[in-house]
Amino acid sequence: MHILKAGLIKSGNFWLHTILHNIIDYSDFQYESFIQNQPIYEAAKKLNLNLFKGQININFLDITKNAVFYRLGNVFRYPVDDIDGYINSCSVVWTHAPMSSNVVNIIQKFDKVVYIVRDPRDVLISWSNFVFSPYMQRYYPYIISDETDPETYLNNNLKTIVSDWMNHVGAYLKYQKYLNIHFVFYERLVHNFDRELDKILEYLEIDLDEKARAEIKEKVSLNSMKKDSPNHIRKGQLAQWVDILTDAQKEEVLEMATPLLKLLNYPLNSQIDTLPELPEKFPENLNLPDGKVVLLKPSNH
Template sequence: MSKEAENLLGETVDLLPKECLPGAKKMAEFIKECFVDRGMPNETEGYQLQPGFEPETAKYAYDKLQLGKGDIIVSTYPKTGTTWMLAIVNHILHGNNPEKMQKYQKLRQFIGYLEFNHVSKYVDVWEKLSFPQQVFGTHLPAPLINLKRYRENGVKVIYVIRNPKDQLVSWRNFVMKFPYAKYDFWKSCFPENETEFYDKYLEGKQYAFAKEGEGYLEILREWYAHKGDNILFVVFEKLKKNPNEEIKKIAEFIGKPLSNEELQNVVDKTSFNSMKKEYGKLYSEKFGITMFRKGEIGEWKNHLTVAQSELIDRKVEQVLGETDIKFIYE
């Protein structure tokens, strides 16, 4: 196993039974190829995916992954609060048992996205492990997830919404640090110039988990069509401004109501500063990326041009005008 793959696997090795190790090593090498080497985008049913997010893995999850009552899916568009929400759910479920919480957190970080990593992860690793509750993250569009079956089986789905202007700024700061962004193919998708980068994104030409020419707003519209189908929509900005109120809703939704003391503990442990400390170094060392930067509301004002901001406003009206979604921009 290469040094890069060994680093990616890290402490996860100590948490896995021996029969899972060959599969885990294969997964680590696969991620190394996707992120460190010249990773290329994928496409499935017209939706374009970043390296490491695999159509075959997504299909396995759709057709064969067994999820049932009490299991949870956290769905997001990139840079709308994925890691934050997964951590909140983890603290709600296991906050009274720090050892167990750390174990599940580390395992999920490595293999816990529906569509991420080689498809063999399910048979070779995941299905050999035992979880009291399965928790998956995903960036997949709604049509690529078997929501009908999951709803019938009692799976809880949480979808996080963030204003598209801050999401865009956060996306740039995130992907420009990917190791593969230095290669010629990606340089044309991710221009170094900030204004050009935003223009390219708004044209829908960055393989950003949507169809060509589309992006976050279209994906959000697809998900919002399922409002009420055992899906809780959480607004990033409300969670930032009123964490106690929003985390209480999340806990009740997943069937784990918290006492006032437990609630405050989750709020404290998942504050932005706490998360930056806990996850910042981890993701930087493993993947060379910055998972938590500022998380501020209104940061877009320091980056987007007036024309870009107005273009997003028009797109919001065009794509989401018939919904009741109202973004919070400051």
Template sequence: MDSVGRPELFDFHKVPMTHQYTENWENLQNFRARPDDILIATYPKAGNTWLSYTLDLLYFGQTSHSHEREDKIFLRVPMLESTFHYLEPGPDPSSDPIPICLKGTDLVNNLSTSPRLIKTHLPVQFIPKSFWEQNCRIFYVGRNAKDIVTSYFNFERMSVLNPDPGDWSSYFQRFMDGKVLFGSWYDHVNGWWKKKQTYSCIHYMFYEDLIEDTARELDKICSFLGLSPTVEEKESIVSEVQFDAMKKNKVVNHDELRTMKVNISPFMRKGKVGDWKNHFTVAQNEEFDKHYEKKMKDPILKFRNEI
């Protein structure tokens, strides 16, 4: 950790990572998936919380007014690779704080729900092999790179669990070079896209499509999962997962967490397509477009920078 408590990146099997996501690696790789587990995979800031909440409502929405729904979404849909260390107050004012370690693998194994909903930001090569062996259904959400770098920069400014992003221009360059947490966006979206060609249980989605027509994409999700909610249930879910509704919802908005410096930027900032235009200079946009053309080789995999 550096002087202000921010984690530092290091090379981990050719992917920049921090210890928060690697210290439980052996348990992660030996994780035993179940056939009905559902994995939600995204690059950071591509809609993982959004889809997690959507699936949680689809499967467990009937408990929305019970005490169970008080749980934060990151406890209901744990991040498999994460390890959180923190201190809880002792039993009385004179006692020392109690160190707590929350491992994502333990949180998943302690879930009482069925199916278990699990989230990850890992590139496809790091996914535990049991997910493939058990033919688990997997969602992947891709988001255009320009909005990703914009959102990721603002997120890393406010999250003390992430490396210090520095200034915008240097971050912009590091993102293009793949020198950010969880590595290259290009490798991530292409790696999962390639896996989809040989593993039929991946539903590859796009953030921009979800924004454009949430109801249409929800129908596709239900078809993939073999679910048949009523028209009223679908309408209710579509309403609950709109950005403004989620921003007011303490189950999914993490602004209250001590690790989130919301005076710098809110956890749920804008949730729009095309906000990159408010950050990119003309020169940066031209540079990014040239770099993008070199890195994105698959003519079928296309992202929309605006809708």
């Protein structure tokens, strides 16, 4: 089995990747890895890639409109000349790639595609803290301009981050049915992990007994992952935005993202009484902040 895990950064990607990796380990499928069989892998073991446990083992794919690259953190990036061979040598591949015609073509080569979504207001907070982490300060110092703290960064970059969220999530929604993408909501994973794990297993067509499911749940719990990867796992809480964002910031997010928040059943105020979910019926189109109108019912495929 060859699985593509996709999502915007700071949406719970590491958590979902760890879940999928464990599912493969406990299944009848043999885990395969492209990166572990590359010459750079042994050299990379000596590098200080300490964002999270096992980072060096991630099969990470950058997909642009015209090219595909595999990479190791921010220290190595190389073109993939044979994408079919690459996919066939990987059990789970991680990408943050925004949707494009090239992404559509590559997604169709995978057996399964799992996409994770998180409330953009919590993404804002997690993203703004992450850019000040030791890892980001070392490998991506240019991301910060005049900001000196997460609060200032969040305020200065709110529109950009929310726009990225809308464009990323909205574009994958467009192809959800056509590409048979399984959407996982971060909030639902936190609220009822067992149920969401069942849904993932059903989508992957993998059957695991109760013992295996319980062991996976323990291995991917917040406490376990925080202990293994303290530089990457911060709080993992739901609706942090209610207490952290200012009223003006909350309103600014709503001015931009209300249509997509409503479509996915995210709360529009500070009273958190619903969980996100895919709509039963998709609208014909969705306006995104880049000025494009995304047709959510592609008719030419």
